[in-house]
Amino acid sequence: MLNPDRRIYIGKRDATRKCRFCKRESPHAQFNTKAHAVPELIGNKTLLTLEECNECNQNIGRYEDDFSKFTHFERTFNRIPGKKGIPSIRIPNAKSRVEARNNNINFIEGENENLFNMNFEENVFTAKLQKQSYRPLGVYKSLLKMGLSIMPHDELENFNEACLWISQPDLQTHRVSDGAGYYCFLTFTPGPRPYPHPILTLLKRKTETPHPYMSFILRFGNRTYQIFLPAKKLDKHLEGKDITLVGYPSQFMHYDLHNLWKYGKTHFNHIKLSSTNLRTDDKGDYQFRFDSVSEEKSSEN
Numbered sequence: 001m002l003n004p005d006r007r008i009y010i011g012k013r014d015a016t017r018k019c020r021f022c023k024r025e026s027p028h029a030q031f032n033t034k035a036h037a038v039p040e041l042i043g044n045k046t047l048l049t050l051e052e053c054n055e056c057n058q059n060i061g062r063y064e065d066d067f068s069k070f071t072h073f074e075r076t077f078n079r080i081p082g083k084k085g086i087p088s089i090r091i092p093n094a095k096s097r098v099e100a101r102n103n104n105i106n107f108i109e110g111e112n113e114n115l116f117n118m119n120f121e122e123n124v125f126t127a128k129l130q131k132q133s134y135r136p137l138g139v140y141k142s143l144l145k146m147g148l149s150i151m152p153h154d155e156l157e158n159f160n161e162a163c164l165w166i167s168q169p170d171l172q173t174h175r176v177s178d179g180a181g182y183y184c185f186l187t188f189t190p191g192p193r194p195y196p197h198p199i200l201t202l203l204k205r206k207t208e209t210p211h212p213y214m215s216f217i218l219r220f221g222n223r224t225y226q227i228f229l230p231a232k233k234l235d236k237h238l239e240g241k242d243i244t245l246v247g248y249p250s251q252f253m254h255y256d257l258h259n260l261w262k263y264g265k266t267h268f269n270h271i272k273l274s275s276t277n278l279r280t281d282d283k284g285d286y287q288f289r290f291d292s293v294s295e296e297k298s299s300e301n
């Protein structure tokens with residue numbers, strides 16, 4: 001789990017620095033950008049890397065934008081501050097918007113727009129919101145970058161091809177298959193920020209099971225994201241075979257079993273992140289349950 005009060009650097013401040021992605025060394029590569037091992041937008045202010053050159057840092061930002069769009073709403077509703085604070089949600093061609101202010105989430109509705117609706121009989125608040133479009137493979141590549149950023153050095157050589165792909169700004173140059181169809185397992189646990197700080201996990205295959213060698217799991221806010229990392233040589237024997245992917249259980253399954261988490265059960269889902277085409281999620285109804293409603297006098301008269 002990332003500690004918000006303790007700064008950690010991956011790598012050493014040697015006279016010669018080496019980028020773990022493009023493998024270039026100083027002085028051929030420059031290393032003076034502050035590089036986050038996992039994006040600042042998930043609330044990481046403290047885990048930094050000394051093994052990411054300026055050029056790779058800039059290239060990574062190109063597809064990290066897909067991850068930013070993919071997780072935008074979660075970050076607003078969980079009030080997760082990125083570089084520019086907690087992101088607001090703007091609705092195209094409307095004045096209505098969602099803003100995080102003073103520990104609250106404010107739904108501000110434009111005149112006659114009817115995008116937000118309170119159902120007092122069922123205690124449900126519904127907001128019609130539309131996510132910005134994103135490239136699914138850009139989301140996968142961002143998650144892969146996070147996994148490779150924290151990969152121990154003695155394992156890193158198993159992922160040389162994947163590192164080269166990460167160093168490229170686009171999605172197709174030096175693209176590597178994860179051998180598993182770029183699936184991402186997701187869980188959603190309701191309630192106020194079950195994962196208060198990001199948690200990063202690498203899981204390694206220990207026995208000769210027909211399962212990809214390495215898996216990466218990111219947890220933050222209400223969600224977990226699990227992908228399988230492309231280890232070309234170590235997963236060669238799986239090529240062309242039917243394999244069963246196993247999702248790592250959420251820690252909240254334990255709570256579910258014993259009814260210890262009072263906000264509801266953890267939901268499981270999966271998504272295929274193989275496409276390079278922009279995906280626009282349908283205009284969705286986002287529902288929030290409430291216990292009671294109270295009136296608050298507006299301070300802005």
Ligand SMILES: [Zn+2]
Nearest residue numbers: 019022053056
């Ligand atoms: Zn580099």
